[in-house]
Amino acid sequence: KAxxxxxPRYLIKTRGQQVTLSCSPISGHxxxxxxxxxxxQGLQFLFEYFSETQRNKGNFPGRFSGRQFSNxxxxxxxxxxxxxxxxxxxxxxxxxxxxxxxxxxxxxxRLTVL
Amino acid sequence: DQQVKQNSPSLSVxxxxxxxxxxxxxxxxFDYFLWYKKYPAEGPTFxxxxxxxxxxxxxxxxxxxxxxxxxxxxxxxxxxQPGDSAVYFCGATSGTYKYIFGTGTRLKVLA
Numbered sequence: 001k002a003x004x005x006x007x008p009r010y011l012i013k014t015r016g017q018q019v020t021l022s023c024s025p026i027s028g029h030x031x032x033x034x035x036x037x038x039x040x041q042g043l044q045f046l047f048e049y050f051s052e053t054q055r056n057k058g059n060f061p062g063r064f065s066g067r068q069f070s071n072x073x074x075x076x077x078x079x080x081x082x083x084x085x086x087x088x089x090x091x092x093x094x095x096x097x098x099x100x101x102x103x104x105x106x107x108x109x110r111l112t113v114l
Numbered sequence: 115d116q117q118v119k120q121n122s123p124s125l126s127v128x129x130x131x132x133x134x135x136x137x138x139x140x141x142x143x144f145d146y147f148l149w150y151k152k153y154p155a156e157g158p159t160f161x162x163x164x165x166x167x168x169x170x171x172x173x174x175x176x177x178x179x180x181x182x183x184x185x186x187x188x189x190x191x192x193x194x195q196p197g198d199s200a201v202y203f204c205g206a207t208s209g210t211y212k213y214i215f216g217t218g219t220r221l222k223v224l225a
Contacts, residue, residue, distance in 0.1 A: 042203065042217030042218045044215075055211055099209035100145070100207065104160070105150075105157035108157055
């Protein structure tokens with residue numbers, strides 16, 4: 001079956017702009033989580049959505065937001081971009097009904113902020 | 115507040131020898147732990163997991179050990195192969211569907 005698909009794979013923005021990243025989970029998965037990967041910081045949890053509701057949230061400023069649609073696809077938005085937002089943004093999906101289960105990651109969207 | 119810590123940013127091991135990657139956690143509510151492997155330009159892929167009711171789980175060349183009293187887990191790879199060269203992330207969850215990961219350890223297996 002198709003894996004987790006993230007678009008776009010690469011993008012370049014300038015400070016102050018906003019960006020929207022998209023994630024299509026594995027068919028049947030209703031949970032989508034977002035992570036930011038930067039050198040030295042590892043995978044930092046942004047938020048998790050399940051059935052269109054944000055179920056968990058990490059410690060990121062309000063400039064980072066997300067949403068999930070009825071087909072489980074998810075988008076995350078970063079407004080007023082800063083240089084420090086340059087990172088690989090990873091999306092992971094799961095069934096979301098097991099508290100101990102595997103996350104399936106996409107290949108990520110690499111954002112560069114100039 | 116780094117709840118999951120991987121204190122070794124990198125590790126080099128000879129092919130055929132054992133690789134031991136370590137992970138410490140601070141949240142005693144964590145009850146499920148996972149290891150992921152990540153190659154450059156790819157997303158992390160699941161390697162092995164362990165529940166807090168166990169202290170060891172094996173899958174082929176990979177074994178994860180959990181020491182709850184020390185809040186420590188380790189991943190053993192035996193024997194190590196050049197294809198194991200990647201960044202390894204340790205992750206944990208406490209039944210909230212929120213998975214917390216460490217900063218990763220870059221493993222290099224030398225041929």
